[in-house]
Amino acid sequence: MIGFAAPWAxxxxxxxxxxxxxxxxxxxxxxxxxxPATRYLAETARAHHRRLTLQHWLLLLVxxxxxxxxxxxxxxxxxxxxxxxxxxxxxxxxxxxxxxxxAAIVGGTPVLEQLRGPARAILSAAHTDDVLWLITAxxxxxxxxxxxxxxxxxxxxxxxxxxxxxxxxxxxREAMAGERLPQSVVVLSDLQASALSAAAGAxxxxxxxPGGATVPNLGIAEISAGRQPWGPDGGRVEAALVGTPxxxxxxxxVVGSRPPRRQLGASGGTVSASSGSLPPGWxxxxxxxxxxxxxxxxxxxxxxxxxEAARAAWRREDxxxxxxxxxxxxxxxxxxxxxxxxxxxGPGASIVxxxxxxxxxxxxxxxxxxxxxxxxxxxxxxxSGATDSGAVLGRHEVTRRxxxxxxxxxxxxxLGGSDAVSGVLIxxxxxxxxxxxxxxxxxxxxxEPEWLSLPLSAEFVPFVDFLANRAVRGEIVLLDVPPGxxxxxxxxxxxxxxxxxxxxxxxxxxxxxSETGLHFxxxxxxxxGVVAVNPDPRESALPRAQDSEIRRLWPGARVAPLDRAxxxxxxxxxxxxxxxxxxxxxxLLALVDAVLAxxxxxxxxxxxx
Amino acid sequence: MxxxxxxxGMPAAxxxxxxxxxxxxDPAEVARLGGLEVxxxxxxxxxxxxxHRSPRRGFSVEFAEHRMYQPGDEPRYLDWRxxxxxxxxxxxxxxxxxxxxxxxxxxxxxxxxxSGAPEIRLTKRMxxxxxxxxxxxxxxxxxxxxxxxxxDESVRRLVPPRARHTxxxxxxxxxxxxxxxxxxxxxxxxxxxxxxxRRRGLVVFVSDLLFDPPLALTALRFLRHRGHQVLVxxxxxxxxxxxxxxxxxxxxxxxxxxxVVLRPADWADAYARTVxxxxxxxxxxxxxxxxxxxxxxxxxxxxxxxxxxxxxxTGLA
Numbered sequence: 001m002i003g004f005a006a007p008w009a010x011x012x013x014x015x016x017x018x019x020x021x022x023x024x025x026x027x028x029x030x031x032x033x034x035x036p037a038t039r040y041l042a043e044t045a046r047a048h049h050r051r052l053t054l055q056h057w058l059l060l061l062v063x064x065x066x067x068x069x070x071x072x073x074x075x076x077x078x079x080x081x082x083x084x085x086x087x088x089x090x091x092x093x094x095x096x097x098x099x100x101x102x103a104a105i106v107g108g109t110p111v112l113e114q115l116r117g118p119a120r121a122i123l124s125a126a127h128t129d130d131v132l133w134l135i136t137a138x139x140x141x142x143x144x145x146x147x148x149x150x151x152x153x154x155x156x157x158x159x160x161x162x163x164x165x166x167x168x169x170x171x172x173r174e175a176m177a178g179e180r181l182p183q184s185v186v187v188l189s190d191l192q193a194s195a196l197s198a199a200a201g202a203x204x205x206x207x208x209x210p211g212g213a214t215v216p217n218l219g220i221a222e223i224s225a226g227r228q229p230w231g232p233d234g235g236r237v238e239a240a241l242v243g244t245p246x247x248x249x250x251x252x253x254v255v256g257s258r259p260p261r262r263q264l265g266a267s268g269g270t271v272s273a274s275s276g277s278l279p280p281g282w283x284x285x286x287x288x289x290x291x292x293x294x295x296x297x298x299x300x301x302x303x304x305x306x307x308e309a310a311r312a313a314w315r316r317e318d319x320x321x322x323x324x325x326x327x328x329x330x331x332x333x334x335x336x337x338x339x340x341x342x343x344x345x346g347p348g349a350s351i352v353x354x355x356x357x358x359x360x361x362x363x364x365x366x367x368x369x370x371x372x373x374x375x376x377x378x379x380x381x382x383x384s385g386a387t388d389s390g391a392v393l394g395r396h397e398v399t400r401r402x403x404x405x406x407x408x409x410x411x412x413x414x415l416g417g418s419d420a421v422s423g424v425l426i427x428x429x430x431x432x433x434x435x436x437x438x439x440x441x442x443x444x445x446x447x448e449p450e451w452l453s454l455p456l457s458a459e460f461v462p463f464v465d466f467l468a469n470r471a472v473r474g475e476i477v478l479l480d481v482p483p484g485x486x487x488x489x490x491x492x493x494x495x496x497x498x499x500x501x502x503x504x505x506x507x508x509x510x511x512x513x514s515e516t517g518l519h520f521x522x523x524x525x526x527x528x529g530v531v532a533v534n535p536d537p538r539e540s541a542l543p544r545a546q547d548s549e550i551r552r553l554w555p556g557a558r559v560a561p562l563d564r565a566x567x568x569x570x571x572x573x574x575x576x577x578x579x580x581x582x583x584x585x586x587x588l589l590a591l592v593d594a595v596l597a598x599x600x601x602x603x604x605x606x607x608x609x
Numbered sequence: 610m611x612x613x614x615x616x617x618g619m620p621a622a623x624x625x626x627x628x629x630x631x632x633x634x635d636p637a638e639v640a641r642l643g644g645l646e647v648x649x650x651x652x653x654x655x656x657x658x659x660x661h662r663s664p665r666r667g668f669s670v671e672f673a674e675h676r677m678y679q680p681g682d683e684p685r686y687l688d689w690r691x692x693x694x695x696x697x698x699x700x701x702x703x704x705x706x707x708x709x710x711x712x713x714x715x716x717x718x719x720x721x722x723x724s725g726a727p728e729i730r731l732t733k734r735m736x737x738x739x740x741x742x743x744x745x746x747x748x749x750x751x752x753x754x755x756x757x758x759x760x761d762e763s764v765r766r767l768v769p770p771r772a773r774h775t776x777x778x779x780x781x782x783x784x785x786x787x788x789x790x791x792x793x794x795x796x797x798x799x800x801x802x803x804x805x806x807r808r809r810g811l812v813v814f815v816s817d818l819l820f821d822p823p824l825a826l827t828a829l830r831f832l833r834h835r836g837h838q839v840l841v842x843x844x845x846x847x848x849x850x851x852x853x854x855x856x857x858x859x860x861x862x863x864x865x866x867x868x869v870v871l872r873p874a875d876w877a878d879a880y881a882r883t884v885x886x887x888x889x890x891x892x893x894x895x896x897x898x899x900x901x902x903x904x905x906x907x908x909x910x911x912x913x914x915x916x917x918x919x920x921x922x923t924g925l926a
Contacts, residue, residue, distance in 0.1 A: 031858055
């Protein structure tokens, strides 16, 4: 389909009607000449009328076509399948995939190096009137001329980020949206199936990828240290592996200063390793695979918090709570002490159950107020319910409970949504059942079978452990995010530290880092959490997307080999510049016009000579 | 200064009118020198002076007079006796008996009143008048009885052929007095010629021939059959030979009112071929009947036209 770089110029086609209009309407009455030999003219006209009439119509046609050809040339006509050298002015966005997977070594050469050459070829074939963009894994569309973008492409290195090709394609189209030139996007990528997604917009796309098979790879998809804090005896670290099926490799797990633990792992499997005893504090955890063709996904980090067992006091009359505490005491998860009061409001940290005697509820609320706790016990909630299943606690029937009421409007508005920020830990039917404010936790029911079924379940002791060792100390923020993805810092956060470099932050603000590794979150002098920035595990899956899948997600996309990058790129917009051809046609028509117009004069001159 | 023509389309040296031969000058410039009578005499004098052969030829040649020798006169006509007595060169001039009756027939239709360039060229009628006047003078000087018929749609003037001294002036007066006509009907005029030429004679038919040929040719053929020598002088304006004009024009025949709209540049070539074809057809038709045919354009010096006419009609020159 023919296209035009300056379609507004087609308005000039109206000028093509001028010769016809002049012929039809602008004919003047010619002057009369008395001429005695008119009889000869009449004879001549009779004999040559047909030829000269044909000549006149030919002239009219040629002049109309001449005007049309000039107008069309001015409109910058283009046709599909133009070559690199003769391509029409175009808007071209090059998506150069330098995501983590582009660091894979294939045939002795990094994938990115295999992509960089074609990118340079495309940029070298650009004309000065082309409009060019370069988009890499950082997601910034950079516009420039061929030379500047070539310099940029030369400086591109693999980054530990993921590149969503669908998003990049959408971004490229958005960047070019204002351009009037024919647009096309060239995707230079290893074309992981996991990176492919649907794209917004429409337009020509050329997909260029290295030939040959992909290399086998094994990467660490996830690393988990379980519930924290760990006790002094340490805990277990689990690492999930991802990559080429049946690929196996040795995995080393290092926790703090402990010696590495090595185990053999396979793709799709999980490797678990115990840490051994550790002193209290924050400890880095590092899992590392044997090197393969893609090194960037062979390492993953997280952190664990190791803390002493809570020193708690409990009352014997709270039978079930006391029994669970004894179990925890026997297992070292609790120690006797006055730091934590289990079951009733104490001088320090407290896990508070409603009193068995409703008459003292008012006194308890006053004491809570005296402690500055913003939650109060309300009336007994009508009917029964069940705990809403969550990460903290499974589903358990609740037959009796008091309503928990907050004095903070913000929290009141937030009720119904369970999150730590609002202080709600567990809900029953959407209503708060376990809440925390500072170092005080309020439970809506007593931990007895008459109130709920939990004390009779196997989850009861771990729940008490959660309350005593984790919840009452405040939530540990442990976030695992890919590079560049934002996370919301805790309200108390004041700074983030990585490798000794301190970066001041504002609590509750979004935080993102493009550097992999551990970023410790500080609240003044205390470490309250860790943001572990690790590669996106989807980058470890190197299998290439099928052409059919590409065409399904990106309708009309052309998949071409890298060695014909420039031709494919500039024929993607499908456009060959036809201006020269139309100008040549106009010149030819002008020549024909001159020949036709001068035919009579030429004959006259010959006859005179 | 006046341009001197030594031949058609051949500009030669420049001479003053006093020394130039009027028969070789541009017809329009010659016409500007004076009236028809004076100019015609000048033309004839120049023309006769340039002839290498005496115009006086006949069966009974009698001495008439002497005149001063002029370069070009044949030495055999020198009067040697007079040369011996007076030491001057005289040639003897002879009078021949009137043995020829000539009838000049002039087309005075409206088409003859046309010139493609009135500022620099004579109309066909004016040119023809001067040419016929000169021809008549030459003939009358030969003592040939010369008459005149002018015609358009019908015969307008008729002067029977006579050889009297006053005949030439009479002819001039009738030429001048003939008003412009409208159409052209040659055949009646030629029929009248038959009535005027009882004996074998010369018929000079001067016209632009812009009429249908069959009737005129029939009449001419009839004349030829009666033993007359017939000369057709086809007078054309140069602009009738080669089509010129504005970019586009409506060409209208002044006689018939027939009109054609066209662009001269487009049609010039075809028109020239048509004219050439028409001339060729006239020439061929005349040749078939033993009729002399000459095409003369109005920019041709009178001397050349006279020579053509007289060579054809009398064998002069």
